[in-house]
Structures are given as structure tokens and as C-alpha cells.
Amino acid sequence: MDGWLADTAFLVNAGPAEVLGRLEEASGPAGRLAAAVYRASVHLHGDAAAGVRRGMLALDAARYGDQELSARINAVPVEGEPPARWGVEWASGAMVDHRFRHAITGHTGGVTAVATAVVDGRPVAVTGGKDQTVRVWDLTTGRPIGEPLTAHTDLVWAVATAVVAGQPVAVTGGNHQTVQVWDLTTGRPVGEPLTGHTDWVFGVATAVVVGRPVAVTASEDETVRVWDLTTGRPVGEPLTGHTRDVCEVATAVLDGRPIAVTASWDRTVRVWDLTTGRPVGEPLTGHTSMVNTVATAVVDGRPVAVTGSNGETVRVWDLTTGRSVGEPAIGRTNAVTAVATTVVNGGPVAVAVADSYGETVRVFDLTTGRPIGEPLTGHTGRVNAVATTVLDDRPIAITAGSDRTLRIWDLAVDQPVREPLTGHTSRVNAVATAVLDGRPVAVTASHDETVRVWDLTTGQTIGKPLAGHTSRVNAVATAVLDARPVAVTGSYAATVLVWDLATGQTVGEPLTGHTREVSAVATTMVAGRPVAVTASHDKTVRVWDLATGQPIGEPFTGHIDRVNAVATTVLNGLPVAVTGGDETVRVWDLTTGQPIGEPFTGHIDRVNAVATTVLNGLPVAVSGGDETVRVWDLTTGQPIGEPFTGHIDRVNAVATTVLNGLPVAVSGGDETVRVWDLTTSLQIGLELVFPAPVQTVAYTPDGWLVAGFGREVALLADR
Template identity: 60%
Template structure:
């Protein structure tokens, strides 16, 4: 009977119920008929509760059983499968395994996520990444109790330490900044909110020994005391500029915020005195500055900025002067930038609307190798870090994927990770975990 219904648009549970009603009306019902229906329903629950079946079975076969689930485990598994059903039909079992683990975590069942990740797929290596936790703002809460999170697009993520525990900080177009315990996925305190309708990015650092987050919104920059869960002083900028990128650094021992603006300038603010450290840095040609990052090159604190003029600019933060010539190579606007150190040299990694990722040696002022290709959408999020002892770049794209690149070889460090929404923000923790902002959600993945 199940085989006849595979691929049918008719709900299996509805069909079975209609059959029972038919038997009752015709006076044909007996214990054997009822037992037969219960056996079918129990069989659906049993198969859906098998992670190997979810991962390896034909999607139409699985979807044909979803409506027949009656027990808690079966119904949850069905909801997990449905969450990314539009993708399951298009991908192989290896990618399906990763998506199902992610969606199980979005529903709050980390155990199911781990069991799915452990499933073996013929012809595929073991899953390289496991999902530690994920928010589930957009899933059906009637099935489980997911972690509540943002209610609009996640625009930025950063990592650090607050009161001795590793945390992630996320910003969103819903106007909030949220702090997450990296170990549990639980939200730390209440959402941080200001007088804004959206937050375009977030960075994390330390001011006067206290962990802070700096976030940018439509016209201002807010500084948040993470331990106290409150705003520190008035906004740093109160004019008509629109903030499009934020980063934190240190100049002469002073913590600074580096702000990219849609008026084409880069501003540097002393977070101790709450005054501008220097005059706005102006070199992007009639262009929004979409991303900024900081680093130390040859003992000098520097900022790196990128924007719609396709150029990448390096600035000496101590003097406010540009370093060298603009880095040119992208053929469209540059949305993401991060810095990292490889063999003692400071590098910048950039992601662009031209769907490529480029690596730049900031000491020599030139590109490193050929552009990194593979994304099929604009590259929004860029981060660097160390994973299993290797310096890596991590990039997130509008194509719904995250890619990890080995910076010593210029090659992918494993297969791409697939998400059910655009990826606007990525970060790498100090112990090599990935923090990913996709759609309205935040997820943390760790190497297995």
C-alpha cells in the first residue's frame, strides 16, 4: 500500500483515515482492519525515527510517510525533514545529512542532530562538521521548543569572552544585538536594543577591562557593556551618515572602533574618550564603504576597508594615512573583508559581488594566487581563523553556502556547507568552531 502512495500528493494519513471511515460505514470494520491501519502508522513512525532512512532514502519516499507519523519522534522527524524539503530533492545524501542535522538543531534536538551527522553515506566521507546548536526562529514551534532568536535577517556575528565564558554576538535587521553562550546556545541576558529599526553589523572587544560589543545602525554606533547588558553612553555618531561596517582595534594602547559609512568614509573613534581618533579617512571613490577590518602589520595597527568602488584600501591607524596603493582586482563591489596572519605576514581576504574570494598580502601590496571560486552568489560574509592548526578563511554567500579555504594552499578545506537561506555573516571562534548567520538564524558548527 505504501508503495502505491509514494510520490502522491494525497496525504497518507488522510487516505488511511478515509479508508477506516469507509470500512465503518460499510460495516466491514473489525479488529484486523484497525490493527492493519495501526501497523501502517507505527511503521511510518519507525522509519522516520531512523536517521539512516532520513538521510539515504529517496526524498519522495520520506515525504510520503511524513503525514502518517503519529508519535512524538516521528512527527518531529517529519517536521525536521520538511524544513528544507525544497533542497532535499536537489542534493545528494551527503549534503542532505548536513541539512537535516542543521534543521534538527533548529528544532532544539541536538541529540537527533548528532545521530544524523553520524550516519554513513555510501561513497561519501564521514561528515567533517557537526552542528552544536542553532536558533529556530522560523520553524514550527508546535513540534518542539527551539531556541528563540532574531526575527529578521542576521547581519553580523562576532565572538569573544564574557565573564569567562566564550560567547557569540549577533546583530540583525530586527534592530537587536543578541549574546549567545557558545557552549549551550542559550541567550545571555535580554536582547540589546536601541532607537533603531536595523543593525548593520557588530564587533566585539574590551574597553577598560570590560567586554563590549560595538554595533552600527542606520545613523549611529552603539557601544554595549556585555556584562551589564546595557548601552554605554550616547551613540558615537549622531549625524546623517549610514553605518555599513564596524570593527574594533587598538591604537597606542587605546581601544578604537573603526566605522565604514555609506558616505564613503572610514571613521576611527577612541572608545575610552569617545572622541574621533583622527579625521575621517577618505579614499573610496564616490562609493559606500561596505566592510572594514583591523590588524597589525609590521608592528603598525592598520584598518582595511572595501566598498562599491571595487577597491580594497589599507590605512595606518596611528597616522590616518593610506598604506600603499589601492588593491584592485575584483570586478564588482566588495562586500566582505577580514584579516589574518599566515607565516607571520598579515593577509586580507575579501568577498565580492563578482562571486569570487581574493587573498591579499598586505606587506607586498599584491594578490596571493588566483581568485578563489566556487560560490554562485554574492559573497557577503568573510572571516579568518585557525581550524585544526591550519589558517583558514571562511566565506558565506547569497547562494546559501559556506566555504572554508586553507590559506596556506589556496584550496578548499573540505566540501561546502549548505544552508536553507542566504548567509550574510560568518565568524571563527578561538577554538576553530564556525558561527554562521543565515536568514534569521544563528548556528554553531564544530569539526568532528
């Protein structure tokens, strides 16, 4: 292993510029692994304090499956900071990828478009975003070049690049019906905006026609327009023929003539001769749904178009014959929204966004139509655009996401440095803990419609995913029914299922009654019988007898908006439920179904999470919402102390436990987990920073902390 990479103190304490400048020196599996670990979240820890970086690197080493490296990183001394309090026992690695090189951040809204160019001899990416700006990035360093380009007055949907009069330019379009040309050397607009479209501009491409650089633009107004980039004037009449929005355009050369290929929501692909402005042949038909994206390439010496549709397919078209080539390449379970092409290891490939939630990218061999390797994963929001280029003589893909990041991928790397633990394929929404066959387990619920059981000792999943929900699973709680551990889960489809954790089978029929998604579940005992308490976006709370599967009493009503959270406890000898929703916290007598006291008010936005505990002998509730955590005396209904502040975005999850004899609350939100001393209202130690938003937290009876972030699960132990 490279000596400098073996020095974990260097990784933790050295400046990111110094470390990043040496990552390409990594050789051998151990060196490549350490480099991958450092790159995984450098966009987050690069500018952070060394203590925060230490925690993130330890987490990412565990995500890559190297517990020994994680422990060594966690043990690195940091000047001015105490030893790391939390160690990572294990973490899943569903969102890490050995091909990942770097993430670039700076846009304040989702990144919607990306193209590449060369400026002053440096490879750059040009991006457009929902923040109404166009930005230029040095792909070697990941740093911005100059200030953001501001002229657009609405979000930017499309970016392309060209060379005009020897100068690199970008051409951008968006919601404002105009097209803007930018000098990439100076960062200034070139001339006046190009006007003529009467609706949003969704796509831009560039070409050379009769020796002059042109831009080709596609619009929701159902037209395609061609612009002379030297004069800023339209070339000929608009190209018409599509009967719905034209979403994207690409250019190529066919029989020595420049052409444009356009994709439309009318389910067709059209080819246009840019010299004459006339269509070439008949529309290309075969997609059964809206065509969202198009790119061009050369396969076996013939020009082809690659298109993606809402019908879950990627199709390849021979532009000479107008016929499809081979069978459609299938996406996952939803729209193909972006595609680009390049050459990897001498063969033509397509890089396409083809995933049920648009968060992963797949690479297809254009010769065979088959996928190559595993999907590229890591974005925590929808991927909106893909571009390809060459960096350091290696083919790379650049993906732009709604998570406000650009990610750079080395397409030539095909061997993983280590196999991480995998699990859910989409966001983890909820977690609960239980004991199964004497082993501590976590039960997680996900957007991928499954429930999974994890052995907390090994980090391995137990059995197959529990599949029965027909929509995303939002909530989970555990209980004991007839001396067997069970999980109770609630879904977007408004149903509640009970699972025997030993067999993985459902118990009884689904519990139905809610009319909108079930957002939270808790369990307790009422009159000696195990019950589940469910909260829903239908503004109600329901109680279910787990032995019979029947509802108990009428739904609890009182919340004026969706109910997001529920917990249970005992108050004055009575079993009660504590619920959070709208902007209030409410307490309910589970025996009578009646509210107890007035709603607790103070949060200024919806309450997303509640938990209960005992503080100084009094039953209390801890709630999270807006950007604060609040503590409430359940006996009086009054707040205890000031709100806990520190989160910079909404708090999604709250849990309570006792650590070293102290009652504590743990809150998860933004991309951090924070631990609070309930007796002093002070944060304990540094916040734990995660590479994706934290959706759920739970404690085990042994004091381990289980966190769900993005698609992943991690187990942390208080040292």
C-alpha cells in the same frame, strides 16, 4: 555504539537539555550519526512535544541516509500519543552536514551580523538583526544571555567586540547612521551613541592604538571613522579616499603598527595606518566588481587580507607588499558577501559565503587557495555574516542567516558519518509523479534551474539532471504523449519545456508566449488531445497542444494580479481548469476558453495552490493561500464548510487523494504538512514538521506523499 544513543526512546522522550549535555560523549560512526541526527533540527524539536520530535528525528535520520534508525525512532511509543501514522521511506540530505553542531533561534527577523567574545569566562556570540535588536548568546548552551539589547531604531548591519577598562563590550552600527557601544556584562549602553556618519554604517572592527581600544567604522557615506572607546570621541579626521560605499572593515598589525583594511563598492581595498590616519601604499586593485567583505589573517608569518566581491571571487592580499597572493578562489555563481578567518588543523583558512543564492558557506585553505571539503549547508535563507572562534578547544564557524538562525559548525571534523542522498542545490519549487519503465517516479523542479527525476522506490535520482532552462524552474506536471511519459516545466524566464522522461531530452521547441515567469503547470485531455495549462505572473492562463507545441486559443484573462496555481478536472462533462491568484479562485472551460461563473472569493491574500477532487459525488476544488485551506463546490461556486486553519504562515502547496477510503487534502506551508479529512473538515493526526519551509506536495497513485522542503525531497508512507 554509545548505549544511551542506541536508546531511541531516550532521544525522543528525554528533555533536550539532558540529551544535548551528552552528545559530546558520542564515539564511533553510529554514535556520531545519532548525535548528528539529533542536532540537525534540535532548534525546532527541542521545545516541541515528544510526538512531533519523534517525527522530526525519523525524518532527519532518513536525511542522513539511515533508514533503519529512522524506522526505530518512528516506532518509539510516546505517552498520550497514538503510534506514528507516517513513516519516512527515504529523504534526500542536501541540507544536512556532519559538521553541524547547533542552531540558535530567537531573532524575529533575519540575522545580519555576528561577532564573538568572552563574557564571565563563557564564549558568546553577539548578533545584530533586522528586528533592530542586538542579542548575546551562550555558545555552549545556545541559550540567550539576558534580554535583547534595544536602542537601535532600524536594522543592525554590523557588530564587533572589544575589551574596554577590563569589561567586554560590543560595538554595533546600522541603518540609523549611529554607532552604539554596549556593556556585555550588564546589557546596557555605554555612553551616548557615536555620531558623525551621514549614512548607513555597514562595518565595524576594533583594535588597540597607542594602548587605547578603538572602533573603526565603515559607512555608505564613503568614509571610515575611528573612535576612542574609552571616551566615545572620534580620533582624528574621517579616513577618505573611497569613491563609493565602504562595506566592511577589518584590523590587523603590519610592521608593528595597527592598521585597518577596508572593502568598498568602488572595487578597491585600502589599507590605513590607524596611528596616523593615513593610507598605507596604493589601493589594492584586482577585483572586477564591488568588494563586499574583508577579513585578516596571518599566512606563513605574513599578514594578509582576504576579500570577497560580487565578481564571484575570494582574493588574498599580502599586506606587506600590497600584492595579491596566488590565484583568486572562485565562488559559485554569484557574490561573495561575507568572510572570516581562523586556523584549522594548524593551517590558516577562510570561511566565505560564496553561493548562487547565498545559502551555503565554503571553507578555503589560505595557503593553497583551494576549497576544503564540501560547502556547509543548512540555512534556508541567505547567509549574511560569518564569525569564527574556539569552542571546547575546537575551531568553529558561526553563520548568521536571513532564516533567523545562527548555525554553529565544527571546522575540524572532516569525515562524514554517512553519505546522504543528494540532489538539488537550491530550493525545490514543484513536484509531480509519473510512471517510468514501470517504476513510480517523482519529477522535481528547482531554483537551481534543473529538473530531476527520482526513483520513488530507492530514492535515487534517475539519469542526469534535465538541464535546458536558463532560470529557476517554478512548475512541473506530467502527462503521456505518444505513449511516452513526459514532464512539462515552466520557468522564471517565461518559457515552458516538454521533456521525454525516458531519454531526458526536450520534446520540440520551447513553448513561448507568456511575458513573465510561469508559476504553475497542469495537464489534461481536451477533445482527445493531451494539453498543458500554464499560469503566469503576467496575469494570464494559456493552453498548449502538447503534440504540436502550439497554443490553443487566446490566453485566459481575468485575474487582476499574477496567477500562482492551476489544476484541472471535469465539470458537467467538460474539461475545466481551476486557477488561483490575486485573492481569488477561478474556473475556466477549456473547450471554449470562457470563465465559468463568478470568481470564488474568501482568501484575504494571494492564492498559492489549488487541487481538485470529488467529495460526496461533487467535483470540488481545494485552495491554499494566506494561512488557510478552503474547499469549494465547483458546481455552485460556494465554499464548503469553514476554512481549515492551523498553518501560521502562507500555504504554498495543496494535494488531494483518498486515504483508507476517506477523501483528504494535504497542505504544505510554513514548516509543516497537514492532512485534512474533507468530509469532517478536521485535521487528521499531528502535523508533520519539517526543518525548512514546505514548498510543494504531491501524492502517488499508491498513496505515498512526496514533499519538497528547502532543497530536499522526502517520501512518506501512511502506515
